[in-house]
Amino acid sequence: MSFLVVVAAAAALTWGIRVTGTILLPPERLPGTVQRALVHAGPAVMAVLAVRAVLGGPHGVAGVRLGDLVGLAVAAGVARRWGHLGAAVVSAIAVAAVLRLAVGA
Amino acid sequence: MTAVATIRGRSRVTADETVGSAAPSDPVAPATAAAPDPIASATAAAIRDALPVTVGIVPFGLVVGLTIRELGLPLGTGYLSSLLIFAGSAQLAVLTLVGGGAGLVAVLTTVAVVNARLLVYGALLAPSFRDQPGWFRWLAPHLLIDQTYALASARHDLGRPARFRRYWCALGAILGTAWMVAVAVGVLVGPALPAASPLELASAALFVAMLVPRLADVPSVVVATVAGAVAAVTLPLPSGAGLPVAIVAGLVVSALLGREVA
Numbered sequence: 001m002s003f004l005v006v007v008a009a010a011a012a013l014t015w016g017i018r019v020t021g022t023i024l025l026p027p028e029r030l031p032g033t034v035q036r037a038l039v040h041a042g043p044a045v046m047a048v049l050a051v052r053a054v055l056g057g058p059h060g061v062a063g064v065r066l067g068d069l070v071g072l073a074v075a076a077g078v079a080r081r082w083g084h085l086g087a088a089v090v091s092a093i094a095v096a097a098v099l100r101l102a103v104g105a
Numbered sequence: 106m107t108a109v110a111t112i113r114g115r116s117r118v119t120a121d122e123t124v125g126s127a128a129p130s131d132p133v134a135p136a137t138a139a140a141p142d143p144i145a146s147a148t149a150a151a152i153r154d155a156l157p158v159t160v161g162i163v164p165f166g167l168v169v170g171l172t173i174r175e176l177g178l179p180l181g182t183g184y185l186s187s188l189l190i191f192a193g194s195a196q197l198a199v200l201t202l203v204g205g206g207a208g209l210v211a212v213l214t215t216v217a218v219v220n221a222r223l224l225v226y227g228a229l230l231a232p233s234f235r236d237q238p239g240w241f242r243w244l245a246p247h248l249l250i251d252q253t254y255a256l257a258s259a260r261h262d263l264g265r266p267a268r269f270r271r272y273w274c275a276l277g278a279i280l281g282t283a284w285m286v287a288v289a290v291g292v293l294v295g296p297a298l299p300a301a302s303p304l305e306l307a308s309a310a311l312f313v314a315m316l317v318p319r320l321a322d323v324p325s326v327v328v329a330t331v332a333g334a335v336a337a338v339t340l341p342l343p344s345g346a347g348l349p350v351a352i353v354a355g356l357v358v359s360a361l362l363g364r365e366v367a
Contacts, residue, residue: 004182006209010199010216011189017220018246021227022234030228036363037356040328041225042258044355046316047329048348049251051336053309068306072313079314086157092310093160 067099147268151275154256159283161307162252165193166284170291172197176204180292187288191281192250194348195219221349225356226254233257233273236266245270248277255315324362331358 030038054064054072075092078084166187173183178200190196195216202212226249234242253276263269320326332355339347 003179003203006203006212007182007186007189009209009213013213013216014190014192014195014220015247017223018227018249021224022231022246023242025228033360037360038229039363040325040359041229041356043319043325043329044332044352046312046319047333048336048351050309050312050316051333052348053312055337055340071306072310075310075314076317079317083318085314088314089157089160089307089310093306096306
């Protein structure tokens with residue numbers, strides 16, 4: 001089977017999932033249980049994405065550096081104090097880079 | 106009205122009131138003196154929001170580009186898949202499976218599992234897509250990814266359909282361009298790039314920075330903790346299948362907590 005056909009099929013499926021969520025499944029038509037579940041979907045999704053971004057590298061947990069964790073803690077502090085995404089990301093990268101250079105962490 | 110719709114509805118009212126309050130209260134004052142164009146400012150907001158996110162998606166794009174080259178797939182089709190699929194995790198799964206000789210059914214099953222979270226994102230953003238023109242309702246969901254959902258759902262000033270539309274299109278254009286450029290660089294010069302860089306931390310930092318402000322109450326903390334723990338436990342599952350599993354686990358806890366409160 002052609003690679004292009006597989007890509008086209010995967011793209012069509014992905015688009016269908018997106019459209020189903022945004023147009024065909026509005027929250028008010030969902031059962032009450034699902035609506036209650038969606039109330040805290042934001043924290044759930046962000047937590048999952050954060051964990052996967054931290055641990056999902058090629059080396060898994062073993063690939064996580066102490067400097068990276070310190071950088072993430074700084075990002076959390078900046079986001080909580082000032083709520084600025086750009087500052088949080090830049091400060092996390094800066095702290096991690098400095099720690100890698102300084103102590104190899 | 107539903108809980109979700111109530112929350113979204115409250116955001117809309119607040120946003121509309123905010124927009125309304127931007128109009129000059131003094132009828133003598135020039136109409137344009139104190140009232141910034143809410144539609145144009147949506148583009149500026151999208152640019153401000155997109156810049157830190159762009160730093161986060163570039164390393165991922167480089168990895169995808171490098172994967173296309175290393176698996177020996179047709180470069181043109183592989184690069185085109187970045188535009189057509191526009192979902193990094195799913196694309197990486199497609200590339201890996203096709204490179205390993207998997208069939209169409211296996212590929213599509215994996216894509217459905219990996220992208221199942223987009224159903225949740227879409228349902229949460231559905232009110233913002235409701236009062237839009239047809240072209241936007243059918244085409245703009247293509248821009249729905251982790252980052253665009255996270256940014257759009259965090260803003261409470263996108264109540265007006267035109268303002269959301271402008272913000273969403275600008276956000277998608279910026280991130281889409283950055284993604285395509287990063288994949289292209291990965292295809293062309295990926296093997297020469299350093300293996301590890303602090304830039305890889307950008308995505309994690311971004312999601313942590315988005316998570317922290319959402320932990321405003323005990324249920325949110327509980328849901329986030331459970332979802333994060335399940336995500337860590339299910340990491341070994343192939344092709345990112347643990348991602349939707351962890352999100353569903355968080356949603357189940359959310360539903361149970363909601364039932365107790367009700």
